[in-house]
Amino acid sequence: MTEKKNIAIMGAGLVGSLLSLYLAKRGFKVDLYERRPDMRVSTLDGGRSINLALSDRGWRALRGIGIEEEVRQVAIPMYGRMMHSENGELTYQPYGKEGQAIYSVSRAGLNMALMNLSEPNPDINYHFNMQVQDVNLRTNQVALRNHSANTDETIAPDLIFGADGAFSLVRGALQKTERFNYQQSYLEYGYKELTIPAADGGGWLLEKNALHIWPRGNFMMIALPNTDGSFTCTLFFPYEGERSFASIKTDTDLLNFFLEVFPDAVPLMPDLAQDYFCNPTGSLVTIKCFPWSYEDKVLLIGDACHAVVPFYGQGMNAGFEDITVLDKMMETFDGDWETLFKAFERKRKPDADAIADLAVMNFIEMRDKVADPNFLLRKKIETRISEQYPDKWLTLYGMVTFSDLPYSYALETGQIQDKIMQKIMKHINTIEDYNKPEVQQLLQEQLVHKEKLKAYQSQEV
Amino acid sequence: MTEKKNIAIMGAGLVGSLLSLYLAKRGFKVDLYERRPDMRVSTLDGGRSINLALSDRGWRALRGIGIEEEVRQVAIPMYGRMMHSENGELTYQPYGKEGQAIYSVSRAGLNMALMNLSEPNPDINYHFNMQVQDVNLRTNQVALRNHSANTDETIAPDLIFGADGAFSLVRGALQKTERFNYQQSYLEYGYKELTIPAADGGGWLLEKNALHIWPRGNFMMIALPNTDGSFTCTLFFPYEGERSFASIKTDTDLLNFFLEVFPDAVPLMPDLAQDYFCNPTGSLVTIKCFPWSYEDKVLLIGDACHAVVPFYGQGMNAGFEDITVLDKMMETFDGDWETLFKAFERKRKPDADAIADLAVMNFIEMRDKVADPNFLLRKKIETRISEQYPDKWLTLYGMVTFSDLPYSYALETGQIQDKIMQKIMKHINTIEDYNKPEVQQLLQEQLVHKEKLKAYQSQEV
Numbered sequence: 001m002t003e004k005k006n007i008a009i010m011g012a013g014l015v016g017s018l019l020s021l022y023l024a025k026r027g028f029k030v031d032l033y034e035r036r037p038d039m040r041v042s043t044l045d046g047g048r049s050i051n052l053a054l055s056d057r058g059w060r061a062l063r064g065i066g067i068e069e070e071v072r073q074v075a076i077p078m079y080g081r082m083m084h085s086e087n088g089e090l091t092y093q094p095y096g097k098e099g100q101a102i103y104s105v106s107r108a109g110l111n112m113a114l115m116n117l118s119e120p121n122p123d124i125n126y127h128f129n130m131q132v133q134d135v136n137l138r139t140n141q142v143a144l145r146n147h148s149a150n151t152d153e154t155i156a157p158d159l160i161f162g163a164d165g166a167f168s169l170v171r172g173a174l175q176k177t178e179r180f181n182y183q184q185s186y187l188e189y190g191y192k193e194l195t196i197p198a199a200d201g202g203g204w205l206l207e208k209n210a211l212h213i214w215p216r217g218n219f220m221m222i223a224l225p226n227t228d229g230s231f232t233c234t235l236f237f238p239y240e241g242e243r244s245f246a247s248i249k250t251d252t253d254l255l256n257f258f259l260e261v262f263p264d265a266v267p268l269m270p271d272l273a274q275d276y277f278c279n280p281t282g283s284l285v286t287i288k289c290f291p292w293s294y295e296d297k298v299l300l301i302g303d304a305c306h307a308v309v310p311f312y313g314q315g316m317n318a319g320f321e322d323i324t325v326l327d328k329m330m331e332t333f334d335g336d337w338e339t340l341f342k343a344f345e346r347k348r349k350p351d352a353d354a355i356a357d358l359a360v361m362n363f364i365e366m367r368d369k370v371a372d373p374n375f376l377l378r379k380k381i382e383t384r385i386s387e388q389y390p391d392k393w394l395t396l397y398g399m400v401t402f403s404d405l406p407y408s409y410a411l412e413t414g415q416i417q418d419k420i421m422q423k424i425m426k427h428i429n430t431i432e433d434y435n436k437p438e439v440q441q442l443l444q445e446q447l448v449h450k451e452k453l454k455a456y457q458s459q460e461v
Numbered sequence: 462m463t464e465k466k467n468i469a470i471m472g473a474g475l476v477g478s479l480l481s482l483y484l485a486k487r488g489f490k491v492d493l494y495e496r497r498p499d500m501r502v503s504t505l506d507g508g509r510s511i512n513l514a515l516s517d518r519g520w521r522a523l524r525g526i527g528i529e530e531e532v533r534q535v536a537i538p539m540y541g542r543m544m545h546s547e548n549g550e551l552t553y554q555p556y557g558k559e560g561q562a563i564y565s566v567s568r569a570g571l572n573m574a575l576m577n578l579s580e581p582n583p584d585i586n587y588h589f590n591m592q593v594q595d596v597n598l599r600t601n602q603v604a605l606r607n608h609s610a611n612t613d614e615t616i617a618p619d620l621i622f623g624a625d626g627a628f629s630l631v632r633g634a635l636q637k638t639e640r641f642n643y644q645q646s647y648l649e650y651g652y653k654e655l656t657i658p659a660a661d662g663g664g665w666l667l668e669k670n671a672l673h674i675w676p677r678g679n680f681m682m683i684a685l686p687n688t689d690g691s692f693t694c695t696l697f698f699p700y701e702g703e704r705s706f707a708s709i710k711t712d713t714d715l716l717n718f719f720l721e722v723f724p725d726a727v728p729l730m731p732d733l734a735q736d737y738f739c740n741p742t743g744s745l746v747t748i749k750c751f752p753w754s755y756e757d758k759v760l761l762i763g764d765a766c767h768a769v770v771p772f773y774g775q776g777m778n779a780g781f782e783d784i785t786v787l788d789k790m791m792e793t794f795d796g797d798w799e800t801l802f803k804a805f806e807r808k809r810k811p812d813a814d815a816i817a818d819l820a821v822m823n824f825i826e827m828r829d830k831v832a833d834p835n836f837l838l839r840k841k842i843e844t845r846i847s848e849q850y851p852d853k854w855l856t857l858y859g860m861v862t863f864s865d866l867p868y869s870y871a872l873e874t875g876q877i878q879d880k881i882m883q884k885i886m887k888h889i890n891t892i893e894d895y896n897k898p899e900v901q902q903l904l905q906e907q908l909v910h911k912e913k914l915k916a917y918q919s920q921e922v
Contacts, residue, residue, distance in 0.1 A: 181646050182644070184641070186641075186643065283640055
């Protein structure tokens, strides 16, 4: 197991930092190379999103290394979605059962916490301001630019983990190898981060324990709470078109637009124009690739091999789950890194593809359907089904967010359930209709059908 | 229209050479830069496939510039597929109606013919041994390596066409721009070109006017006739697995394998071992990307923006059709290159995606289903339908190969027809069953349904 001890992790973001803890626990010596300065010293932000939704898969990975409780102190539970209509009406929809929540955490706060937890470990060393220039896959040499010293350095670790994000330079080296499958797809939407500050004297200006959504058809805004009383809002908006980043050019354009579509939010956003025109516009990319490894030398992990759009709140959670899965595989690992890497990428690829597709699908749901009364009725009926048949029916959202079922299983099962819901909703106009005998009978038949289908699918695998 | 006259085409392959003729006809001055030597002088082959199937879309583009007849002299019509079973039985399946054929042409022969036709034009200049190093999209400067003179040169054309194939370096520059969508997907199959030489004293050892297929489930061999009496065979074979490129290591492995699976071909292939072990193994890639243009400066065309696998015989035909479509758009073009490029890529992208997907789907059909009696019966029934209802039913293969209907229309219509065929084949066990009243009635109902569906789809667009 200790055949190769000299491990370099490229990227000291959330996934790289957490991975270092897991590897050090298994007795490896780990060096992390990060192109940015140490965020605990310098507050350079670099345009990354400010807060994130942590859910069960993420918590599981934190628990696995014993740091769950520490993070929970600074996480704000969000028990449901709070929808804001154009005339300011609020509608609330719980995410799961009583007590189930996703948690708003600060990206920087969590990253710094992981750094602080790992850095005292003598087997873990952070190297900041070190930017990957080139990875030589034959020799495993990595050329680095040291931005502090303005020098070029070369390292030759035994093993390289590419945790360097959606625009991974480690993946760039793999992309030059034969028959590498690669896909980058952008949505025609960008995002802009805006702020609702804390109330005068402290406290939150909107319901604290909810994820707020202003769904508006082909665009939307969301807001997540921060521990300081503020909310970080994100506007997801087309790049081009009648209402788009391209069409809003002046403070007046902006204010008129916001007053029309987000009237209840405007009074809460004193710095709207400054935020809008000074903050960068982020792009929304899905990255898929395969393979994720090169021989026994390199493994990509997290966004570097499966970047997803943020609409299921699963990007970080999926990256953390990579670590859980890899760590579990290492329990029976006999020192053959190539076999480990190949087994990992084979196991994990279908799940990474599934969450990528689910995230794009959820964008449609969030911006568009959550404002639709039929959709809300359907959600309520589905909740009733999952309450009545807790062993036979988990909602898709629940499987993704509140379970550790494989994402690919969740996607498949969700598609089967979707067809059942279509059939059942033909007989339902109000929540009371759920108890009608014909609905109950149809449901029972469909549940039997579903079990058969699942049994058949699992045989196929 | 003559606002920009100084056009550079990167790549003097089939698409680049044909494009030069079309552009020169419209009064532009065209320089072609090709990294290989002049194939009319040097016979360096570079691992490209030896012959290609030219079909209606390709002929149309050649006709548009008045060179159809010249090419027809050296093209061999193939009127159908000739399937070779493991025990040497032959089954023949026509591709279309009486007289319809796809044509085997030599890639090099066609390319040289296009060069010979274009080079005398004083507005067309070829520059060989000139390899693109870098394209600066801001300044439109192209850095080139002159392999003849061993020097580096820079050109600054007004307009750049990237006709430099699946591994396009012009596309490489676009890939570095913001929000560029890109996908490269490899099949887990490679290909190897082999030879059946001409008969002693001349002539063809297999039926000349057919495309020969040895379908074997998860692999296959095909053969296309050449004008010199030989056939070029292509083995499509998994890279890994029990029967694969990886598993065949020696002459004995090879011979035993061929004797088992292609027994009727072995006696015709005296140089089998030499061909197999000396010829390179080609990979099979699909490339999709978007956009295809950059401002009013650069347009990708052909494989550079939509490389497909060869199983529908449409790679070159699709590239040639790009030129037909672009040329038609230039008829109403008022000198605004950016608008032209944007209109072209928007029109052409869905068709490029469709033929890419169809080509992968046809691989399954060719290697696997064409040996299945049910599949052959179904093909015969479908032929009967298209004979009975020539205005209402064109086979998918016919739409792709023998029409200029958009590929995307062919794909959609093919999917509708596929569902109809599934319903109809439930009532059919022999070709005679086609005349049964219930089959005829079902068919008529389905055709009405199909018309409605198509009308609905065209409204959606």
